[in-house]
Amino acid sequence: MRPRAALAGVLLAAACSGGGAGGAKVTTRELSQTAGPNVFAMAWVNDDELIVQRDNDNERPSAGTAIVRVNPNTNAPPVPLAFDDRDGHCQLHLVGTRGDGRVVLERLCGDGVFDLVEGDPAHPESALEELAPLTTTSTGDPAAAGSVSWKAGQSEGLLNTGGVCAGVGAVSSSGVRPLEQRITVDGVSWRLGDAIGSGGSCSNTALVAGPLESPTGEKLAMFVFPKTVGVSGPDRWGVPGSLVVTDRDFQSLTRIVDDVSWDTSLAWAADGRIVFSGKVHGEAGLWRVDVGSHELVRLSALYGVSAVAPDGRCVAAAPSSSGVEQSAVSIVCSAAD
Numbered sequence: 001m002r003p004r005a006a007l008a009g010v011l012l013a014a015a016c017s018g019g020g021a022g023g024a025k026v027t028t029r030e031l032s033q034t035a036g037p038n039v040f041a042m043a044w045v046n047d048d049e050l051i052v053q054r055d056n057d058n059e060r061p062s063a064g065t066a067i068v069r070v071n072p073n074t075n076a077p078p079v080p081l082a083f084d085d086r087d088g089h090c091q092l093h094l095v096g097t098r099g100d101g102r103v104v105l106e107r108l109c110g111d112g113v114f115d116l117v118e119g120d121p122a123h124p125e126s127a128l129e130e131l132a133p134l135t136t137t138s139t140g141d142p143a144a145a146g147s148v149s150w151k152a153g154q155s156e157g158l159l160n161t162g163g164v165c166a167g168v169g170a171v172s173s174s175g176v177r178p179l180e181q182r183i184t185v186d187g188v189s190w191r192l193g194d195a196i197g198s199g200g201s202c203s204n205t206a207l208v209a210g211p212l213e214s215p216t217g218e219k220l221a222m223f224v225f226p227k228t229v230g231v232s233g234p235d236r237w238g239v240p241g242s243l244v245v246t247d248r249d250f251q252s253l254t255r256i257v258d259d260v261s262w263d264t265s266l267a268w269a270a271d272g273r274i275v276f277s278g279k280v281h282g283e284a285g286l287w288r289v290d291v292g293s294h295e296l297v298r299l300s301a302l303y304g305v306s307a308v309a310p311d312g313r314c315v316a317a318a319p320s321s322s323g324v325e326q327s328a329v330s331i332v333c334s335a336a337d
Helices: 233-238
Strands: 026-036 039-046 049-055 065-070 090-097 103-109 114-119 129-133 147-149 157-160 168-172 175-178 182-185 188-191 207-213 219-225 241-247 253-268 274-280 283-289 296-300 305-308 314-318 327-334
Touching: 026 065, 026 296, 039 090, 039 305, 039 314, 039 327, 049 090, 065 090, 129 168, 129 175, 147 207, 157 207, 168 207, 182 241, 182 253, 207 253, 219 253, 233 253, 241 274, 253 283, 253 305, 274 296, 274 305, 296 327
Parallel strands: 090 147
Antiparallel strands: 026 327, 039 049, 049 065, 090 103, 103 114, 114 129, 147 157, 157 168, 168 175, 182 188, 207 219, 219 241, 241 253, 253 274, 274 283, 283 296, 305 314, 314 327
C-alpha cells in the first residue's frame, strides 16, 4: 500500500466502539502495552501471534526499526524479534506473509545485498532463508518490495514495488519479472509492470496497489488508479480509484468499491470478504466489503495499517503517520454474521 512517508500529517481518527456504519456490531480494545512510535507494517500470522514493525524513535529516523511479536488476545508487553540479519548489518522490512506462520522480509545489507527472505517468528534466531534477489530479470536493476503476495509452496509470487511509481511483477528465485498483462479501467489501458524500472518517471502509466491473493488462490484483489495517468510525483497518492477483484490472469476484472483514495492496507478475510483501510467517498476508516454482494461496512474510524486475524472476525489497526508521536495497536472485532 502507500509508503509510510506519504502519510505524514494524516492523523488517525478516534476508534469507534459498539457499532460501525451499516449496523455492524463491533468492539474495539486497545493494546496499551504496544504504545510507541509510528507503526508501518503488521501481519497476523496465527491466532495468538501478531507481528508489528515500527520506528524505534519518531524523532530520530536513523534509529532504525523494530520488529516485535504481540499477543493480540492479551495486553502483555511486545517481544522483540531479533531475526538473524548478518550481525545487525541489514535493514529488514516486513512486506508479506507465507500463509504458514512465516513472514516475508525485504532485506537491504551494507554489502550491497538486496533481496527477499523469509523468517519464522517462532524461531527468529534461525537463519533467514533467501526467496529471491530484488533485481529486475530483464535489466538487472533494483526492484523494491512494497508488498508481496507469495504463499509457501508456490514457485513464484506477486510483488508491488510501492511508491508513486508502483508497478507489479512476478517474483521468483530468478528475480522480478515485470508483468506484461494489460488491463483497462475507465477507458485507460496500461501494462501492470510498466512502472518497474521507470526511474521515477511514470506519469504515462497508472498506479496500482496490490495485488493480493484470495484464501482459495483463485482471485486477486488490488486497487487501481487510472486517473493517475498524466499526474506526477506525490500528487498521484491522493487521486481516487477503485478496489477491484480479478482472476489470476487479469482477464476478468470486477469493480468492488469506487472512489477509494489514500489506501493504506488490504487483506482478505478467511470467509472471502476484503478488509482495507482508506478513504471511501472522502470518509476515512477501516472497511469490510463482501465481494459477491458489494455490501460495504465501515468497521471503525481507525485509519492506518491493519492486519486481519486468521478467522477473519477481528482486525488489528494502528495509525501509520509520523504526525502521531505515540500510538498503540487496537483490535477491532465484529460479531459473527
